Structures are given as C-alpha cells and as structure tokens.
Amino acid sequence: MANIKLENLTKRFGENTVVDRVNIEIPNGTLVSILGPSGCGKTTLLRMIAGFETPDEGSIFFDQDSVVNVPANKRNIGMVFQSYALFPHMTVEENVAYGLQQRKLSKEEIDARVKQVIDTVHMKEFQKRKPKQLSGGQQQRVALARALAISPRLLLLDECLSALDKKLRVEMQTELRKILEESKVTTFFVTHDQEEAMTLSDFIVVMNKGIIEQMGTPLEVYEKPKNKFVASFLGKANFFQSEDGTSFAVRPEKIHLSAEEQAGARQEGVITFITYSGNITSYTIECDGEAVLCEKQNVQIRENLKKGQKVFLRWDKDSEIELADE
Amino acid sequence: MRKYFTDQLIPTVYALMALAFLYTPIIVLMVMGFNESRYNTLPFSFSLEWYSALAKNEVLINAAINSFVLALITALICVVLATMFVLGMKTLSRSMEGLFRSLIMMPMSIPWLILALSMLLFIRFLDLDKNMFFVVAGHVVISLPYAMLSLQARIQALDPALEEMSASLGASALSTFRRITVPALAPAIVAGGFLAFMISFDNFAISYFLIPAGTSTLPIEIQSSIKFGFTPEINAISTVIIGVSLLCLAIVGLIMGSSIENMIGGKKK
Numbered sequence: 001m002a003n004i005k006l007e008n009l010t011k012r013f014g015e016n017t018v019v020d021r022v023n024i025e026i027p028n029g030t031l032v033s034i035l036g037p038s039g040c041g042k043t044t045l046l047r048m049i050a051g052f053e054t055p056d057e058g059s060i061f062f063d064q065d066s067v068v069n070v071p072a073n074k075r076n077i078g079m080v081f082q083s084y085a086l087f088p089h090m091t092v093e094e095n096v097a098y099g100l101q102q103r104k105l106s107k108e109e110i111d112a113r114v115k116q117v118i119d120t121v122h123m124k125e126f127q128k129r130k131p132k133q134l135s136g137g138q139q140q141r142v143a144l145a146r147a148l149a150i151s152p153r154l155l156l157l158d159e160c161l162s163a164l165d166k167k168l169r170v171e172m173q174t175e176l177r178k179i180l181e182e183s184k185v186t187t188f189f190v191t192h193d194q195e196e197a198m199t200l201s202d203f204i205v206v207m208n209k210g211i212i213e214q215m216g217t218p219l220e221v222y223e224k225p226k227n228k229f230v231a232s233f234l235g236k237a238n239f240f241q242s243e244d245g246t247s248f249a250v251r252p253e254k255i256h257l258s259a260e261e262q263a264g265a266r267q268e269g270v271i272t273f274i275t276y277s278g279n280i281t282s283y284t285i286e287c288d289g290e291a292v293l294c295e296k297q298n299v300q301i302r303e304n305l306k307k308g309q310k311v312f313l314r315w316d317k318d319s320e321i322e323l324a325d326e
Numbered sequence: 327m328r329k330y331f332t333d334q335l336i337p338t339v340y341a342l343m344a345l346a347f348l349y350t351p352i353i354v355l356m357v358m359g360f361n362e363s364r365y366n367t368l369p370f371s372f373s374l375e376w377y378s379a380l381a382k383n384e385v386l387i388n389a390a391i392n393s394f395v396l397a398l399i400t401a402l403i404c405v406v407l408a409t410m411f412v413l414g415m416k417t418l419s420r421s422m423e424g425l426f427r428s429l430i431m432m433p434m435s436i437p438w439l440i441l442a443l444s445m446l447l448f449i450r451f452l453d454l455d456k457n458m459f460f461v462v463a464g465h466v467v468i469s470l471p472y473a474m475l476s477l478q479a480r481i482q483a484l485d486p487a488l489e490e491m492s493a494s495l496g497a498s499a500l501s502t503f504r505r506i507t508v509p510a511l512a513p514a515i516v517a518g519g520f521l522a523f524m525i526s527f528d529n530f531a532i533s534y535f536l537i538p539a540g541t542s543t544l545p546i547e548i549q550s551s552i553k554f555g556f557t558p559e560i561n562a563i564s565t566v567i568i569g570v571s572l573l574c575l576a577i578v579g580l581i582m583g584s585s586i587e588n589m590i591g592g593k594k595k
Contacts, residue, residue, distance in 0.1 A: 099495030
C-alpha cells in the first residue's frame with residue numbers, strides 16, 4: 001500500500017501524444033477511477049504505472065520511491081485485466097499461488113495465504129478447477145484473488161467488469177468495493193462506464209484526449225463539472241447560454257415542468273418525446289429549436305403531461321453549473 | 327423420396343467413395359504383407375513369412391533406424407528453431423515480420439527436387455564431401471515451415487496479457503517463459519514436432535541427393551527395392567510403421583488430451 005504520485009507523466013506514440021502531462025496524487029488506501037472514452041489515454045496511463053510502457057517524460061512515485069526505472073516484475077503491483085488473463089493450464093489455486101511462488105516464500109506461507117485469499121473471494125469450492133470450467137463472474141474473482149494474494153502496493157483494474165452482463169456487473173461492483181475496503185489497498189480503476197466509476201470510487205479522474213479534464217469526488221464531478229465534456233460524459237446535461245454570453249449546464253432531474261405558466265419560468269416549449277422507464281419518466285422538450293431533456297422521479301403516476309403539449313420549465317439558480325470557456 | 331436421394335444418399339455414397347479411395351490401397355498393402363505370395367497376388371493364404379524375413383533383413387532395418395533417428399533429430403531441431411522464431415518475430419516490426427516469415431516458409435513452395443539439387447550443387451561448389459550434417463540441414467529446411475505453421479497458429483491465439491500478468495506478479499522473463507509461454511505453446515510444439523518428423527521421415531529427394539555413399543534411409547531403400555525386385559517385406563515394414571505412427575498418435579492424444587482437441591478445433595467457448 002502506498003501513496004501514488006504521478007508527475008507530468010507523458011507518453012507519445014509517434015506524432016500522437018496519448019498521455020499529456022498528467023499529474024495525480026492519491027493517498028494510501030483510496031480507490032480512484034480513471035474515466036474516459038476509448039482512446040483517451042487511460043489504458044496507456046495504467047500501463048505506464050504497471051511498467052509495461054516507459055513514459056517519455058515525467059515520474060511515477062510510490063511513496064518516496066521513483067519507479068520509472070523499475071521493471072514491471074519488481075513493482076509489486078496487482079493487476080486485473082478485462083480478459084482476466086488467468087493462466088489456462090493452472091488450477092484456481094495454482095493461479096493464486098503463482099505470484100507468491102515468485103517471491104520465494106515457504107510452502108506453508110504460500111498455502112496459508114492462498115487459502116485466505118480464496119476465502120475472501122468465496123471461491124473455496126472451486127479451487128481445484130481450471131479457468132475454463134468457471135463462469136465469467138468466477139473467473140473475475142480468481143483474477144482478483146490472484147492480484148490481491150501478493151499484497152500489492154497498488155492494485156490496477158483495467159475495465160475488469162466490462163465483460164460481465166449487467167446484473168452480475170452490479171453485484172460484482174458491490175462485492176469489489178467490500179473486498180477492497182477490507183484489504184485497504186490503493187486502487188486505480190480504469191473504466192469507460194460512468195455509473196461504475198461513481199459507484200466504486202473515492203475519486204474520479206476524467207480524462208479526454210490524453211489530458212485530465214477534471215478530478216474530484218463523484219459528487220464534485222457530477223454536481224460541479226468544470227466544462228462541457230465532463231458535464232456530458234458524466235450523466236446527462238442540458239446546455240444553455242446566459243445573457244452575458246457565458247454558458248451553463250442544468251442536469252435533467254433538476255428541471256421542474258408544469259403545464260401552467262408560473263412565476264420564475266425560465267423557458268417554455270413543446271413536449272416532443274416521452275420515455276417511461278419505471279422509476280423515471282424522461283421528457284424531451286423543444287425550446288426555441290433546442291431539445292431539452294428533463295427527467296422526473298415517478299413518485300406518483302403522472303399522466304397529465306402529453307406529447308405535443310406546451311410546458312413551462314423552471315430550475316433553481318443553484319442548479320446552474322457554470323462551464324469554463326472552451 | 328427424391329429429397330432423400332439428393333440430400334442424403336448421394337452425399338453419403340460420394341463420401342464413402344472418397345474414403346475408399348484413400349484407405350483401400352493402405353489396407354491392401356497391409357493385408358498383402360500377410361500373404362504368402364511373393365508378387366502380391368491372390369489367392370490369399372495367411373503367412374508371417376515376410377515378417378520373419380524382415381526381422382533378418384538388416385539393410386531394411388538399418389535404413390528404417392536411420393530414417394527414424396534422422397527424423398527425430400530434424401523434429402527436435404525444428405521445434406526449437408520454430409519456437410525461437412515465432413517468439414522472436416513478435417518483437418519485429420510488422421513488415422520485417424512478414425519478410426522473415428516468407429523467407430522461412432519459402433521452401434514449402436519450392437519443389438523438394440529443386441531444393442535438393444541446389445543443396446547438392448552448393449556442396450560441390452564448396453568442394454566438400456556429402457555427409458550426414460547436410461542431410462539433417464536439408465531436412466530441417468523442408469520441415470521447419472510445417473513446425474512454424476503449427477506454432478504460429480497457437481501463438482496468435484495466445485493472449486499477450488498472460489505474459490504481462492506473469493511479470494506483474496513478479497516473475498522474471500525466464501520464469502515467465504518456463505511457466506507460462508512454454509506450457510501454453512506445448513500442444514503446438516508437440517504437434518509441430520510430429521509434423522516435422524513425418525515430413526522428414528518420408529522425404530526421399532533431399533536424402534537421395536545428399537546422403538553419403540553407403541548410408542541409406544527407408545524411402546531410399548524402398549525406392550531401390552522397387553527397382554531391383556520387390557518382396558512383401560516392404561509391405562511388412564510399412565505396416566509396422568503405420569502401426570507405430572498410430573500408437574504414437576494415440577499416446578500423444580492421451581497425454582495432451584483436450585489441448586490437442588482445442589488446437590485442431592480452434593478455441594471453442
């Protein structure tokens with residue numbers, strides 16, 4: 001476990017700068033998500049931390065030690081890939097023991113640790129099986145157990161839940177969070193799924209085109225996104241221009257709709273589309289040629305708003321998120 | 327009725343005919359080894375005469391042993407080289423890899439006769455005598471592409487993340503090679519070795535052109551016995567070879583089990 005500090009980390013492939021002067025500092029035991037669209041540099045960033053890519057500039061510190069010149073096999077980092085990369089010719093036990101065997105521990109120490117970690121991920125009854133005989137979720141657990149077995153200074157998870165189906169993914173998110181909280185290991189979690197990033201992390205780093213757009217707690221990045229990219233990548237947002245020319249965003253759930261004109265209405269428009277999805281109903285409203293999205297919790301069944309109807313939109317001044325100029 | 331005829335009967339008959347064409351000659355060859363007639367003629371009367379003659383025929387047995395040893399050495403060299411090549415080629419740029427691959431695969435598309443002739447002329451050019459070293463070298467050249475084919479298919483299906491994962495768990499490059507890469511490639515190494523062995527074992531042209539006087543291999547002996555009078559001892563030794571190959575195949579099948587299945591049938595999910 002360690003504090004991790006990335007300083008001006010830069011990586012170029014030919015003319016392309018895929019990671020551009022990235023600075024991140026995270027305290028011991030935190031779970032940080034690196035969130036961004038594909039091609040934003042998040043995987044390259046992770047691979048530099050792991051030691052599979054050499055940065056062109058900048059440094060990586062684990063506590064006080066610079067690790068840029070330390071080879072991957074000496075960094076003591078646990079990794080879980082999207083493909084899990086379980087060793088196909090080894091049983092669950094052997095997979096988990098692999099990292100410990102490299103550390104020249106005694107057989108008793110290895111056995112004890114393997115047993116402990118396999119218990120943590122609830123895979124005791126499957127320990128003699130080969131990876132091929134396991135389901136996706138089970139393979140995921142083994143991959144995690146193998147990474148945790150070596151008591152890593154840092155855990156790197158690369159899109160590791162993406163291969164699971166939705167229901168299992170949500171279950172694994174909760175379980176992952178529990179396991180990680182118990183093991184108190186500093187974790188980098190790379191994902192393109194904003195919901196996953198919000199659920200799992202203490203901090204979110206939003207990346208785009210090799211640079212960090214914003215860093216903060218899930219609450220901060222959702223409620224106070226700095227710019228249009230962050231606002232639209234994390235959740236949904238409507239963008240407006242104020243009279244002085246600056247732009248601001250309003251989240252769909254913060255817009256109130258009413259059929260009658262009322263004091264403080266900011267916009268008026270016509271409902272062009274309604275989507276009912278159980279807990280919420282989404283309305284698309286056309287205001288001055290711009291589509292505005294509005295979401296309502298279905299506390300009561302509301303059927304008073306119909307497609308084609310004229311409505312008035314209102315929101316609190318606090319709900320306006322000022323965006324940096326682009 | 328008509329549908330049954332076109333969809334089932336004709337294809338079945340067709341397939342049976344193709345199989346018969348493949349296997350009847352082999353079966354006839356094996357059966358005639360147990361026939362008393364010297365000239366492979368009917369009527370059939372069971373005899374082990376040719377097998378006892380074979381047991382005393384030192385020329386044929388020595389030739390078979392030569393072929394076996396030659397094929398074994400060739401196969402071992404081929405799998406080591408092929409493994410090194412496919413692993414080494416991963417580190418090359420795409421165009422260099424393509425060039426390298428073509429150079430190694432080229433002997434597949436050059437007739438063995440031409441290859442054998444060029445090697446013979448080359449030895450003459452260097453003013454050297456024919457020796458077993460050249461025979462082995464020649465066999466490696468023609469067998470290597472087959473070993474490479476088998477390994478390349480496997481290495482392309484190999485998840486590069488496995489080796490990275492091994493490194494991240496603290497394994498040195500050597501340890502990763504020994505514990506991850508080699509076991510993952512093992513089925514392809516065995517299969518490639520078998521292919522190389524088979525190519526070498528029944529090669530005639532290279533051996534015939536390059537082998538030093540006084541030594542011979544089984545294909546050379548069989549060829550010369552056809553020229554100078556053919557006895558069913560040849561049938562007998564062919565039957566023995568077929569039996570041994572099937573036995574080897576069965577043993578490998580048992581040892582490698584599902585990995586061979588996976589390799590031949592591709593990756594099934």
